[in-house]
Amino acid sequence: MPISMRRKHGGSVKPALMHAGDTQTEEQQQQRQQEQDAELAQQAQELPQMEDEDDISDSAAEEVVKKSRRPKENAFTQQKLKAVHPILTPNTVIPLLLVIAVIFIPIGAAMLYGSNKVEELVIDYSRCEQLASSDYWSEIPDKYVDYHFKDTLNLKPQWKLATNDSYIYNGYDEERNICQVQFEIPDDIGPHVYYFYRIRGFYPNHRRYAISFSEDQLNGKDASTSDIKDTVGQNCQPLSIDDSTGKKYYPCGLIANSMFNDTFTPLAAVNGTDDDYPMYREGIAWETNKKRFKKTKYNLDDITPPPNWVKMYPEGYNETNVPDIQHWYEFQNWMAPAAFSLFSKMILRNDDDVLKKGVYQTDVGLHWPVLGFNGHKYIYLSTRSVIGGKNSFLGVSWIVGGDR
Structure with missing residues (x-):
């Protein structure tokens, strides 16, 4: 197989001479890739059908949303309140202690x-x-x-x-x-x-x-x-x-x-x-x-x-x-x-x-x-x-x- 072909499909350069029993031909790889794509396409088509079979209505979906325990989106419940983290230094602590005294x-x-x-x-x-x-x-x-x-x-x-x-x-x-x-x-x-x-x-x-x-x-x-x-x-x-x-x-x-x-x-x-x-x-x-x-x-x-x-x-x-x-x-x-x-x-x-x-x-x-x-x-x-x-x-x- 030419080196240029291996770079295109494999992504890395490998020696052109490899044992026939240890490798796959380009045609076999393409065929396998096509089979995988077809399988994924079939699964994608079946998803709407599964929803129809389960008969999940819009009201049921709303019921699920209502029962959610997720806290409200605000600063308090999400623990995003503003806070002050002062840096204690002698210049700030000593005057404070003097005032208290x-x-x-x-x-x-x-x-x-x-x-x-x-x-x-x-x-x-x-x-x-x-x-x-x-x-x-x-x-x-x-x-x-x-x-x-x-x-x-x-x-x-x-x-x-x-x-x-x-x-x-x-x-x-x-x-x-x-x-x-x-x-x-x-x-x-x-x-x-x-x-x-x-x-x-x-x-x-x-x-x-x-x-x-x-x-x-x-x-x-x-x-x-x-x-x-x-x-x-x-x-x-x-x-x-x-x-x-x-x-x-x-x-x-x-x-x-x-x-x-x-x-x-x-x-x-x-x-x-x-x-x-x-x-x-x-x-x-x-x-x-x-x-x-x-x-x-x-x-x-x-x-x-x-x-x-x-x-x-x-x-x-x-x-x-x-x-x-x-x-x-x-x-x-x-x-x-x-x-x-x-x-x-x-x-x-x-x-x-x-x-x-x-x-x-x-x-x-x-x-x-x-x-x-x-x-x-x-x-x-x-x-x-x-x-x-x-x-x-x-x-x-x-x-x-x-x-x-």
């Missing part, structure tokens, strides 16, 4: 200054029954006292254990004890003086505990047994019904049953201090609680006190002693479970008068035990500043953020 550090310093202006006194009275004498006043161990005042204390806080048979809990032996606490206020503080109780080691954020109440009962509604017992999620289980009487607990649930019930008196002047310092219950709860807590509409024959309230209501409820939760501010505060195991609840306040320098006494009725679960309870007196109570964490966080 100029803003954050002064704000943090102001918060820290405001926190340090708050004056407070914290006394742990958890072991008053075990450590205080009933015959004389004794100093409270330093590890149970913490304070922050402008001036130093000249007199360490003292305590004494007393009893009162006619106390609010009907003379129960274990409910008669009173922890009397005397402490010094070294400088004038207030107005806006707040009296809290503080608890540590109690976990009100436990899921079963936190949802064990009836919102309908708190709203003053005549909630049925199924409402307080079988509602999915928030319900009063396991304290919804008294099995022995079939009556509904009011208020039902674990939160109400475990209500903190130590009692506190306002500050009485002692040791030469001239005037008592009055404190009041009004205003210790959120104003919005007025919409949530309403007087109950239950029939007295249908309800009974929770198990832990038996000593307060030994004969059950009657027309005069059913708790009016609309005006029971201590109960309203307790029904807002804290998020952590260390928390404070306001019990008394005075927003008008200055607490003069001197020595004062408060009496605490001991009714809520904490030693069984290694807990602690505290007397907590505090003023406030523009940022609220004493809390240095926020100010330190801003300073650290600006310093970074």
Whole structure:
């Protein structure tokens, strides 16, 4: 075969002399090419026929298009939104950090200054029954006292254990004890003086505990047994019904049953201090609680006190002693479970008068035990500043953020 013919059909130059058994003639290649072309032409002619046989209508084709999951053609679904990719260099980062520092550090310093202006006194009275004498006043161990005042204390806080048979809990032996606490206020503080109780080691954020109440009962509604017992999620289980009487607990649930019930008196002047310092219950709860807590509409024959309230209501409820939760501010505060195991609840306040320098006494009725679960309870007196109570964490966080 001539070399020129091989170049035309094969595309590359090969030697002209090749073995007859290893090659094909030009005529055979042309014949094979013609057969392939004819086969392709036949397949092309059959395509429309196949569509006719399958009877694919235009409506079916539209149906296929409608079911397509392809996202719409826009910048968001196709992930083509514009973006900025700044190049961080010392010339851009350093000025930015300086601006952040100029803003954050002064704000943090102001918060820290405001926190340090708050004056407070914290006394742990958890072991008053075990450590205080009933015959004389004794100093409270330093590890149970913490304070922050402008001036130093000249007199360490003292305590004494007393009893009162006619106390609010009907003379129960274990409910008669009173922890009397005397402490010094070294400088004038207030107005806006707040009296809290503080608890540590109690976990009100436990899921079963936190949802064990009836919102309908708190709203003053005549909630049925199924409402307080079988509602999915928030319900009063396991304290919804008294099995022995079939009556509904009011208020039902674990939160109400475990209500903190130590009692506190306002500050009485002692040791030469001239005037008592009055404190009041009004205003210790959120104003919005007025919409949530309403007087109950239950029939007295249908309800009974929770198990832990038996000593307060030994004969059950009657027309005069059913708790009016609309005006029971201590109960309203307790029904807002804290998020952590260390928390404070306001019990008394005075927003008008200055607490003069001197020595004062408060009496605490001991009714809520904490030693069984290694807990602690505290007397907590505090003023406030523009940022609220004493809390240095926020100010330190801003300073650290600006310093970074």
